[in-house]
Structures are given as C-alpha cells and as structure tokens.
Amino acid sequence: xxxxxxxxxxxxxxxxxxxxxxxxxxxxxxxxxxxxxxxxxxxxxxxxxxxxxxxxxxxxxxxxxxxxxxxxxxxxxxxxxxxxxxxxxxxxxxxxxxxxxxxxxxxxxxxxxxxxxxxxxxxxxxxxxxxxxxxxxxxxxxxxxxxxxxxxxxxxxxxxxxxxxxxxxxxxxxxxxxxxxxxxxxxxxxxxxxxxxxxxxxxxxxxxxxxxxxxxxxxxxxxxxxxxxxxxxxxxxxxxxxxxxxxxxxxxxxxxxxxxxxxxxxxxxxxxxxxxxxxxxxxxxxxxxxxxxxxxxxxxxxxxxxxxxxxxxxxxxxxxxxxxxxxxxxxxxxxxxxxxxxxxxxxxxxxxxxxxx
Amino acid sequence: xxxxxxxxxxxxxxxxxxxxxxxxxxxxxxxxxxxxxxxxxxxxxxxxxxxxxxxxxxxxxxxxxxxxxxxxxxxxxxxxxxxxxxxxxxxxxxxxxxxxxxxxxxxxxxxxxxxxxxxxxxxxxxxxxxxxxxxxxxxxxxxxxxxxxxxxxxxxxxxxxxxxxxxxxxxxxxxxxxxxxxxxxxxxxxxxxxxxxxxxxxxxxxxxxxxxxxxxxxxxxxxxxxxxxxxxxxxxxxxxxxxxxxxxxxxxxxxxxxxxxxxxxxxxxxxxxxxxxxxxxxxxxxxxxxxxxxxxxxxxxxxxxxxxxxxxxxxxxxxxxxxxxxxxxxxxxxxxxxxxxxxxxxxxxxxxxxxxxxxxxxxxxxxxxxxxxxxxxxxxxxxxxxxxxxxxxxxxxxxxxxxxxxxxxxxxxxxxxxxxxxxxxxxxxxxxxxxxxxxxxxxxxxxxxxxxxxxxxxxxxxxxxxxxxxxxxxxxxxxxxxxxxxxxxxxxxxxxxxxxxxxxxxxxxxxxxxxxxxxxxxxxxxxxxxxxxxxxxxxxxxxxxxxxxxxxxxxxxxxxxxxxxxxxxxxxxxxxxxxxxxxxxxxxxxxxxxxxxxxxxxxx
Numbered sequence: 035x036x037x038x039x040x041x042x043x044x045x046x047x048x049x050x051x052x053x054x055x056x057x058x059x060x061x062x063x064x065x066x067x068x069x070x071x072x073x074x075x076x077x078x079x080x081x082x083x084x085x086x087x088x089x090x091x092x093x094x095x096x097x098x099x100x101x102x103x104x105x106x107x108x109x110x111x112x113x114x115x116x117x118x119x120x121x122x123x124x125x126x127x128x129x130x131x132x133x134x135x136x137x138x139x140x141x142x143x144x145x146x147x148x149x150x151x152x153x154x155x156x157x158x159x160x161x162x163x164x165x166x167x168x169x170x171x172x173x174x175x176x177x178x179x180x181x182x183x184x185x186x187x188x189x190x191x192x193x194x195x196x197x198x199x200x201x202x203x204x205x206x207x208x209x210x211x212x213x214x215x216x217x218x219x220x221x222x223x224x225x226x227x228x229x230x231x232x233x234x235x236x237x238x239x240x241x242x243x244x245x246x247x248x249x250x251x252x253x254x255x256x257x258x259x260x261x262x263x264x265x266x267x268x269x270x271x272x273x274x275x276x277x278x279x280x281x282x283x284x285x286x287x288x289x290x291x292x293x294x295x296x297x298x299x300x301x302x303x304x305x306x307x308x309x310x311x312x313x314x315x316x317x318x319x320x321x322x323x324x325x326x327x328x329x330x331x332x333x334x335x336x337x338x339x340x341x342x343x344x345x346x347x348x349x350x351x352x353x354x355x356x357x358x359x360x361x362x363x364x365x366x367x368x369x370x371x372x373x374x375x376x377x378x379x380x381x382x383x384x385x386x387x388x389x390x391x
Numbered sequence: 392x393x394x395x396x397x398x399x400x401x402x403x404x405x406x407x408x409x410x411x412x413x414x415x416x417x418x419x420x421x422x423x424x425x426x427x428x429x430x431x432x433x434x435x436x437x438x439x440x441x442x443x444x445x446x447x448x449x450x451x452x453x454x455x456x457x458x459x460x461x462x463x464x465x466x467x468x469x470x471x472x473x474x475x476x477x478x479x480x481x482x483x484x485x486x487x488x489x490x491x492x493x494x495x496x497x498x499x500x501x502x503x504x505x506x507x508x509x510x511x512x513x514x515x516x517x518x519x520x521x522x523x524x525x526x527x528x529x530x531x532x533x534x535x536x537x538x539x540x541x542x543x544x545x546x547x548x549x550x551x552x553x554x555x556x557x558x559x560x561x562x563x564x565x566x567x568x569x570x571x572x573x574x575x576x577x578x579x580x581x582x583x584x585x586x587x588x589x590x591x592x593x594x595x596x597x598x599x600x601x602x603x604x605x606x607x608x609x610x611x612x613x614x615x616x617x618x619x620x621x622x623x624x625x626x627x628x629x630x631x632x633x634x635x636x637x638x639x640x641x642x643x644x645x646x647x648x649x650x651x652x653x654x655x656x657x658x659x660x661x662x663x664x665x666x667x668x669x670x671x672x673x674x675x676x677x678x679x680x681x682x683x684x685x686x687x688x689x690x691x692x693x694x695x696x697x698x699x700x701x702x703x704x705x706x707x708x709x710x711x712x713x714x715x716x717x718x719x720x721x722x723x724x725x726x727x728x729x730x731x732x733x734x735x736x737x738x739x740x741x742x743x744x745x746x747x748x749x750x751x752x753x754x755x756x757x758x759x760x761x762x763x764x765x766x767x768x769x770x771x772x773x774x775x776x777x778x779x780x781x782x783x784x785x786x787x788x789x790x791x792x793x794x795x796x797x798x799x800x801x802x803x804x805x806x807x808x809x810x811x812x813x814x815x816x817x818x819x820x821x822x823x824x825x826x827x828x829x830x831x832x833x834x835x836x837x838x839x840x841x842x843x844x845x846x847x848x849x850x851x852x853x854x855x856x857x858x859x860x861x862x863x864x865x866x867x868x869x870x871x872x873x874x875x876x877x878x879x880x881x882x883x884x885x886x887x888x889x890x891x892x893x894x895x896x897x898x899x900x901x902x903x904x905x906x907x908x909x910x911x912x913x914x915x916x917x918x919x920x921x922x923x924x925x926x927x928x929x930x931x932x933x934x935x936x937x938x939x940x941x942x943x944x945x946x947x948x949x950x951x952x953x954x955x956x957x958x959x960x961x962x963x964x965x966x967x968x969x970x971x972x973x974x975x976x977x978x979x980x981x982x983x984x985x986x987x988x989x990x991x992x993x994x995x
Contacts, residue, residue, distance in 0.1 A: 083568075083570055085570070090420075090421070092443060092445050092976075093420075093468075093976065094419075094465050094466060094467050094468040094469075094976050095419045095420070095467070095468045095469050095976065096465070096467075096468020096469075096471060096620040096621055097468070098468075099468050099469055099471065099620045100468075100620055102512075102516075102602060102605070102606065103605075103606040103609065103619065103620075104606070105606060108602075108603060109602060109606075110599050110602050110603065113572055113573065114561065114565050114572070117572075118570040118571075118572050119572045119573055120570070120571075120572060120575055122573065123414050123416040123417075123421075124416070124417065124418075124419070124517075125417060125516060125517070125573045126416050126417065126573045126575070127416075127417075127520045127573060127574050127575070127576070127577030127578075128416065128575065128576035128577055128578075129412055129414065129415055129416040129417070129961055129965055130411065130412040130413060130414065130415070130961060131959075132576040132577075132578075132960075133414060133416050133576065134414075135576060136575055136576055157444075157445075159762075160444075160762060160764045161764070161774060161775050162775065163764050163774070163775060164443060164444040164445070164446075164762075164764075164788070165421060165442070165443045165444075166413075166421060166423065166442035166443070166777070167413070167414055167421060167442070168413050168414060169411075169413055169423070169772060169776055169777035169778060170775060170776050170777075171775055172421075174775075197465070198445075198447065198450065198462060198465040199445040199446065199447065199450070201450045201462070202450065203449065203450070204450075205445075205446030205449050205450070205762075206444060206445060206446050208445070227465065227621060228468060228620055228621065231606075269642065270642070282885050282888070283625060283627070283628070283630055283632070283882075283883040283885055283888075284628065284632050284881060284882050284883035284885065288630075288632040288644075289632040289633065289634040289639075289643055289880075290634065290638060290639040290642070290643065291634075291639055291642030291643050291644070308618075313613050313617065313618040313619070314606065314609060314610050314612075314613040314618065314619055315606070315610070317610045317613040317614065317652075318613045318614055318617055318618075319613075319617055319618060320616075320617030320618055320623050321617070322617065322642075322644065323613070323614065323615060323616055323617035323618075323622075323623065323630065323631050323644050324617075324629075324630040324631040324632050324644035325616070325617055325623035325625065325630035325631075328461055328623070330621075336450075336462070340455045340457065340458050341457075341458050341461060342455075342457060342458075
C-alpha cells in the first residue's frame, strides 16, 4: 500500500509530461476545468492503487464490454496504473478455487479499504440458484464482499435498477444491488444499458482523485453525468422547437436529421450524458444514428411502453399535441438550473476538501 | 462404476479423482465444470454445467414484436447485436417484410464488425492467457522479440526492440508492484505453458495493442447503430437514413464523412487480422504442436445455418454455406431446415426444467420450459452449496438441442469445416495456406482434418473467420457505395410497420452466424403481439448436458482424454473450454410457461 498512481505510471515508463497531460484530459472529462488538473496530479502522486473486486451476477456483460471501450483514460491504463483489478471473472487469469481465494485474500489484506463493483444482479427465486458462483448463490458472494468493502459501485441498469431480467414478470426475481443485500455501505449507481465507457472511467477517476463519491442525486446517480435529459442537449433539439419531426423511418425528415420524438424517442424523459459526451469516444449517439433513445438508463424502462410509442407522460408537455409549441421552455430551464447547481456544488466541495488538507 | 459408452462414441469413467472448476473464468456468464482424472491425470469423464438462468423469453411474451430486438440483444453484451439482428430477421420472416439492399449491406457490415471484434477480444483478452505466460515475458530479449515479430509478420509496423523493451518494462514494474490485478493467482509456473519468453512478450504486446484497437473497430456500430455495446436495430431495415448531399446532410445519420469513417475502421480490421491476429495464432500454435487434443466432435459432427449471402434472401449465395456433417464424413453435407419440426429439437432430461414427457424433444416453435432446480441423489453438498454434481440426474441450466437426435458442435470451426467440405474457394485457399504455414513452423505434416479437430484448430478457425469477415466487409462497403451511386438511398421498408397490416397469426425464423456459432430465433405472433419466442443459441448446442439417449455435448466431448499437467491447476481444461468462447448468458435464457414468480405478478 505504499505505491501511488504517479509512481506506478512513472515506473511503467510514462513520462511526467504524459502524466500531466493525462491529468488535464481527466479534468476535462470530469467537466472540472483546467485548474483542477493540478489537483488531480497531486492526488495521483500521493495515493496508492486501490483494489477493486468486480463481481458479476445475472447480466449480459455489456458493462464490462463498455468499460474496455474507454478512450480517456484507456482501459489498459486504468487496469495497469490506476486501480488493482484483483477479481473480475471476465478477464482474470485464475479460475475455480484459485479465483475465489482472491476474494478472501483481498478481504484479509484490505478489509474496509477496497471497492466493490457490481455488474448484473442477484436472483432471489430458485433459492438464489439461478446464478451460481462456486456452487453457491451469487447473492451470498455479493453480501460477503459487501460486508467488507469500503464502497459499492452499481454498474449499469442491472445493478442499479434490475434491467432486462427484472422486466415483467421477472421470472427469476432479479433485484438490484441495494435490494439484494443488507448494507450500510455507500452505493453509487451508474445506470445505462450499458453506461457510456468514458462515464464509467470518469466515475472511477473521480473517486480515486477526490477520495469520495461525486455528488449524487436522490436516486444515487452522479449528478455530473445524470442531471440532464438527453433532450436538453440534443443536437436535434432545434427541430423539436421548430416542429420538424421524423414521421416515419427513412422519410424526408429522417434524412434531414429532424427530431425523432414522434417515432418514440425517450430523450425527453431520460437522464444521461449521451447527447453531450456521446458514445465511443464521441463518435455518435443513438439519435444521431437515426433511432430514438430507448431510455436505457431509466428505472424500469423495459416496461414503459414500446420504443416507438410517442411519449405522453412528459409533465412539461401536458398533452402530446402541445409538443410543437412547447419547445424548449420549461425543460430547458429546469435542466440548466440543475446543471448550474451541480457545478457550483462540485467546485465548493472540492475547495472545501482542499482547504481541510 | 463401470465404463459407460455413449451412443456418440465416448467412454465415460467417473471412478477417478473428481476435479471441480467453478467459476470457469474468462467467459461470458457463469459456468462450472467437473472432470474425473484417471491415475495418469487423463480426463475420463466431463460434466459441464450452465450456472445461470434469466428467463428472457417469458419476458417477451405479449410485447410488440418490433421491440423484441432490444430485449434479446441484452441476452449478451459480448456478441452484442447478433441477437438483435436475428430477432429482426425472425419478425421480418414472420411478416414477409423484405428490407432494402442498403439495409442488407449495412446489417452485413455490422454483423461482420461484431465477428471481428468478438474474435479479436476473445483471442487476446479471454483466451491468450491459456497459452501465453506474461511472467515469462520478463525473461525475453527485446531484440530477439523484435526479430521474431519481423519474421512472423514483416508487415506489422510496431516491431522495434525499443517498443518491446518499453512494454517489458511496463509489465515488469506492474508485476514487481505486487498488485497483480487480473494476473493474480494465475498458473505461471505450470509446465503446460510452452512459449519461449520472446513469444510471450510479443503476445503480451499484442494483448495491449488489441485492447486499444478493439474500441476503434466497434465505432462502425456507433455510426450505424448509435452506440456500442448494444447498437440499435429496426424491423424493416436500418434507422440510419442516407443523405449524401443537399440540405442538412451534415446532421443526417449517414453522409460522405460517416462512410469514410466506416471505411477507415474496416481497413484497420483488415490490417490487424492479416498482420497480427492470424500470424500470432499460427506462431503460438506451432509451439503447442504436441498438444493437439481437445477436438471432441469439432471437425467431425458440425452444424451451421449458413451466412453472408451475396444476394439477399438467396441461401445458395452464402459465403459461409450451412449444413450438417456427422461422424467426420466430409463427403456428405446434409441440408438443414430450421422450420422442420423433426430437425432442431431441445431436450431437458438433464436440465433444470420439466417437460410433460422428458424422453421427447421439442421444436422451438413449440418449446416449453418450466424451471425445476433439483440435484440428483449422488450429488454432494447441499441444494445451495454444491460440492459435486450428479450427472446421472439434472445438472445444468442449459438445455440439450440436437439435430435429428444427434449432438453437434457449432462455431467458427464448424463453419470452416462446412465451407471447406463444400469447396468454398476463399476458405479452401485460406485453410491450406495457414495449414502450410503451421506445418512449416512446427515441422509437422498434418492434414486438415487432423489439425482442425483440436483445441488449436478451433482457435485457428476463429482467426481465419475474422480475416474473411474483414475482407468481406470491403466488398459490402464497395457494394454500398455503388448502390448509393446508382441512386438508391432507401434504408427501411415501412410498408408493414403498422400492426394493422399484419395477419392475425404468423410465425417466423431468423438465423445468423453468431461469433460462437449457429444462432436461431423462432417467433410466433398473434394479434400483433408476441405469442411465443425461443432462441437456440451456440453455447446451448456446445455446452449442453447429456440428452435422454446419453449423448454428450461438444464441451464434454472436447475435454475427454486430455492429459492434465497438474490436477489442481485447470490450465488444459480452461484452454479447451475457452477455444469455444463460451457464452453462458446466451445459453440459458429460455421460456417459462409457468415460472413460479409469474403466478404472483398481476397482469397489467
């Protein structure tokens, strides 16, 4: 526990110049502005690599797949230089009892000082044996590790809310992390099916840098990425405001990039960073590729109607017929207020933290 | 016990030491395997168990068929998109919807992108640590590694001694930190690892290069489908409309810039496959030339539905033709029809489900499943703490699909055996060329059937398929540009979008060449809603438990008669299981007619 990120990166042949550049990019990714690069650099120069035990329940592994897509920081740099990913059954070399031994070794050596990352969730039906790890219910492994961790990250909509296997009628009674176990450990939810890669690595980087969770909303999501609706920052928003809609896929409006609201886009009710950070290193996002948002970062989105059914429950719109003239009034004001609040709070907390040191 | 001879020709003896591996890691999902070793540490009995079940198909019941793709896409985030593709095909088949040529080509490029991505990530990040020892790489001479790289693949630009020295330094410091992360508790002093240090270092370098590059490949999905993992699909075509010039082209899903971006990514895949992936597999394989076990039924009893037609909806133009081969008879390729109730059937005699008559199999259109988790009388431990399973009873969440009652293997190797046996020019040239290279490197003189029927053969076929897919994508891209140039910019057929245009009842089948093998979805639609939905996926075929006749499945067959260096270090078991690229979330998702929780849920 004497190693720091900086020492590790230096010893792995990374120059100080590259290290500082990395800190600047991280600050930018976190939306913190250039003045925070120094703070991040300082943190990384003085802190050791924290162990992570990344457990997998009922899942499709899309969260892990998304994680390895991260461009800044690169997944290899997270794994080799920032954290110690001691257990993750998707990529670990060991199997069977040698794999399970790592959990006990980590608990013994780092009791109360490691992060539990959860992907997927635990089923309660069939005595929990719809998800078996080492001959026992996954839920037991999850509870055991949670009892000894410092904090919990619930990756993706499975761990945060339940996701697809918990959709009606939920045949295995799959439940999210906070309902599967008894714990008083802090839980951060990073929903999405999957979450955006750079959001995942930014959450890790933030926690490592500031040694605390980012500011969370009432649902436990980091405000820095989940405080605005897709709709609030969508590049097609001007078409919504102008009443220009795609009426049917591949029509003239679809070719001009008009608003997808009428073909079911859930952007107006979905809190996520897809329209700002975008996907896969900013390459695109669902709406830019012509399909409406399906709302995959919202609780229970599988049971909220067809992807192609027009939203009718947007409070600000009152009735669907008003969509054209409502445009960007209420929604935009609310969104901006939340964002401003989040930014101010983040800066204040960061400053307080700095002062107290 | 006495030795049991299975109808498909394996002698099972469970009298020796029982070894349990749970969890099997570096796979998608959760699985367990138990084997019995004889006094010479040779595997004489193998028991493969799917240890997860999610019940996705029951969740689909009564939903809008146009929404199904997104649900089934979440069967798997590793082979992301292949279930979505198969789903829209099944719905379009049921409703007789024909998609525009552009949509066909875009879907083909997306499917082949997935194939390359999935195969590359599988080999480097899930499979390589079965062959490659990163600790041993520290002993390598960077200069000699550079020489090796230039010999194995002269075209690969990253080959200088300094490059390998930097990587070696990074790994050295990582290991010296004492925090080994994913390499912790590996089997690094096991003599089953046979690469010289230079080959280990080269492979570790490519592990990192592949990790960086794989995120580039999938950006094709991001352009066409908006994100990856889990890009969006659309019944009737694709949602990414084309606007090459004129008003607002810049904000359109597809324009010239977007297509150029896609072409650049395809070229990266072509280069990586030819310069790194295929040469790496051949080089590594040559050092393991004496370990040609693990074949099982790999090149002998195989199945695929056929894929990648050059003419849409014409199976005779499949570039990887389908069919069935049994018992190594490459001269007799039988046709497969997924609609025939006598051909594809699923059994549950040894699975944790109940049928009214468990001696019979059911075709997917008529599939029923009711969970029935129970352990056999000879199992050890308790219901929630299994020590040893009883394979004479039920022992897996995976069903047992069979073709006309026969256990078959599916996957890239199956597709390659079928294409080779049917005389595909591209595949024949590719297999003969790579086999020649292998024989030259290894100093052997193996024929195709001997070399391919092995763990290494399965791994090689996957690399060759990756290369083929990247080459095919260049053709698809050219055809897309040519078609747009000819004035066709249609991407979706919306004629039957409205459920009011659908028949009262309809049923359809969709198939695809998923990365792990033959994938089929069967749908029944009634009154505009899903009445029944069944997926029979590759790992269900390969990972299946015994069927009521006693035939063992492909995983179990492949482990038979494999020598193991150390009973408590399952390197050889992992190596062979990983050569299938198991996907357990895919294999165990079946329909429940009377799931126990359903009774408690109010119908909305």
